[in-house]
Amino acid sequence: KMEYKLRKAEPKDVPDILRLVKELAKYEEMEHQVTLTEKDLLEDGFGETQFYHCIITEVQGEDSSDGLKVVGFAMYYFTYDPWVGKQLYLEEFYVMQEYRVNKNQTQTRLGIGSGLLRHLSNLAMKTRCTGMMFVVAENNEPSVQFYKRRGAEDLSQEEGWRLFRFDKNSLVKMATPAEE
Amino acid sequence: MDFSIRAANVEDCKDIARMILELAEYEKIVDHVKITQKDLEQDGFSKNPFFHGIVAEVPEQHRTKDGHTKIGYALYFYSYRSWSGRAIYMEDLYVMPEFRGKGIGKALMSKVAQLGLAAGCGQLNFTVLDWNKSSLDFYLNQGCTDVTTDMGYHYMSCKGEALEHLAQP
Numbered sequence: 001k002m003e004y005k006l007r008k009a010e011p012k013d014v015p016d017i018l019r020l021v022k023e024l025a026k027y028e029e030m031e032h033q034v035t036l037t038e039k040d041l042l043e044d045g046f047g048e049t050q051f052y053h054c055i056i057t058e059v060q061g062e063d064s065s066d067g068l069k070v071v072g073f074a075m076y077y078f079t080y081d082p083w084v085g086k087q088l089y090l091e092e093f094y095v096m097q098e099y100r101v102n103k104n105q106t107q108t109r110l111g112i113g114s115g116l117l118r119h120l121s122n123l124a125m126k127t128r129c130t131g132m133m134f135v136v137a138e139n140n141e142p143s144v145q146f147y148k149r150r151g152a153e154d155l156s157q158e159e160g161w162r163l164f165r166f167d168k169n170s171l172v173k174m175a176t177p178a179e180e
Numbered sequence: 181m182d183f184s185i186r187a188a189n190v191e192d193c194k195d196i197a198r199m200i201l202e203l204a205e206y207e208k209i210v211d212h213v214k215i216t217q218k219d220l221e222q223d224g225f226s227k228n229p230f231f232h233g234i235v236a237e238v239p240e241q242h243r244t245k246d247g248h249t250k251i252g253y254a255l256y257f258y259s260y261r262s263w264s265g266r267a268i269y270m271e272d273l274y275v276m277p278e279f280r281g282k283g284i285g286k287a288l289m290s291k292v293a294q295l296g297l298a299a300g301c302g303q304l305n306f307t308v309l310d311w312n313k314s315s316l317d318f319y320l321n322q323g324c325t326d327v328t329t330d331m332g333y334h335y336m337s338c339k340g341e342a343l344e345h346l347a348q349p
Binding site for chain 2: 021024025030033034035036040044049051052075077078079080081082083084085086089091092117118121122124125130131132133134135136137138139144147150151152153154155156157159160161162163164165166167168170171172173174175176
């Protein structure tokens with residue numbers, strides 16, 4: 001039976017957050033793409049300007065003498081849709097493999113992932129957001145199904161929205177005014 | 181054509197609200213717009229703004245037949261990528277039809293890029309409708325990538341009843 005605690009992240013959680021970010025990146029075979037450091041996470045999440053918010057989930061370690069272990073997290077921030085207002089944007093959402101609920105297991109309480117999502121949905125409603133937004137890779141079947149089962153709509157498929165990006169180099173080029 | 185770009189202030193909300201509706205009309209979804217001028221004033225210009233704006237203006241002699249000199253805008257906010265940190269998201273970019281083709285859209289986007297870089301951002305993200313060929317071409321010409329096509333990233337949303345249901349114990 002999975003007992004877990006869910007709470008707001010604190011500065012001391014930064015090493016665990018980065019560990020989990022790298023674990024998820026490794027699972028997607030993109031570990032080398034993680035350039036974020038603990039220093040960035042500390043400044044950007046707990047400094048003067050807050051760029052992100054984080055919720056973490058902890059379980060009791062195996063021995064009773066072990067402390068609590070951070071096994072999952074959700075990183076989010078608030079965005080704005082000028083047509084319908086505030087949105088909660090879910091940037092990252094991850095639970096360590098060994099702490100996930102198997103479809104085969106009988107469960108007497110929500111798995112950690114579901115618990116995180118419920119907490120975030122609640123938060124979205126409390127802060128008067130009209131929606132929760134996120135991005136999923138279309139070939140990530142388990143994630144796509146996880147979200148669709150809970151009523152998420154695929155705006156790329158249904159409304160034709162494509163996500164575009166300028167990377168750092170293109171940004172620099174674009175920011176430089178052209179010679180007239 | 182002479183034009184200037186500057187940060188939006190609360191007095192610009194009337195024109196921004198007008199242009200938001202024009203953009204929604206162009207994107208063929210006007211009835212989706214629920215936000216009013218008052219919402220924009222509260223959400224963009226209070227102590228903790230949820231978005232920022234820049235406005236493009238032309239001198240009086242180039243005003244539209246309805247008397248508008250504010251003829252373009254961009255709305256943006258700061259976001260965060262779990263792998264690379266600070267990013268800037270451009271939510272809206274719009275120039276009134278009669279002022280297009282004069283570099284105003286490019287200048288607005290360039291300003292957003294500058295603001296992003298100044299704030300330490302490593303990416304500028306935004307969405308485009310797949311049928312909007314002239315916009316797709318405009319952006320691809322500026323050197324961006326279509327992350328939906330290249331990486332299969334789909335933009336998802338949980339709203340209305342689905343969100344309420346998810347929030348229930």
